[in-house]
Amino acid sequence: MTDAPLLFLDVDGPLIPFGNPAGHRTYPGPWTPGPHENPLLPRVDPALGPLLRALPCELVWATTWGAEANASVAPWLGLPALPVVEWPDTADEPPGDGTHWKLRTLVAWAAGRSFVWVDDEVGPADRVWGRDRLAGAALLYRVDPGRGLRGDDVEAIGAWLARPCSARRPATPG
Template sequence: MLLFLDIDGPLIPFGAPAGHTYPVYETAHAAPANPLLTRIDPALGPRLAALGCQLVWATTWMDDANTTVAPWLGLPPLPVVRWPDEDEPPALLHWKTRPLVEWAGERPFIWIDDEITEADRAWVATHHPGPALLHRVAHEFGLTDADFGAVEAWLAGLPG
């Protein structure tokens, strides 16, 4: 089972409502090169790993995800989806949708992002032969217990 993971929004929350402040986290890892890294809860790394999926970066951070974010989370280097230079996707479809389905092949997958829409879900349902969960995270808060619960429930409901 693949789990495609975006960084901005799911791991680094942004755009909080007025009056909401973000916690500041620290790890044993060296001081972050990017000040927004301190918004990433390092406990998310073990929680993501515990899902039992092959984690794959699906982010514009590209290789920086492995040099900057993975160590912060205590994760090993992960595969990185390379985004093709392609034409604009069809109207309403996210630009990541087609490349992720192609990357997955026939394997089941989960995609965690803050920009997923119903158009993406419909396209994947039509063009991907296996099970897929496209889970949208509220970018203001990042991954929450409720998000992990939804992913865990979906994984538990898969046959076999």
């Protein structure tokens, strides 16, 4: 295990945008989904793969897709199989304080390492909770689910990761 920061990556919303606004790249070639493939996979921009791989961090799937992200999305992006966060059985139960049900599991999974959480469901309560408890060691990065993750988002995440740990501050994009 390394001490490199973690990047927890959600699929639906960040990688598979719910909208398809003008200018969003989709897979350029003809593609017919197989019987077990998600028909929305062409919305994942394969150009994101090299950008994500170049970040100074360890990529981790933080999605309800689970291991299916390694079978479908990782190859599409040209990524190797990534670690996958396993969600507790109580994942559907909100914590009761307005934070997202993923947040505490991600904090536990990080086990004190700095991390970035990329998700379309990061909200104000998550940022307040993180600011108060994570001392700037986490970037909770909300992606607009209508446009999905783009190069400028990856650039902003990379800039945060490039800062010395002591200089990192929770950011409030999105």
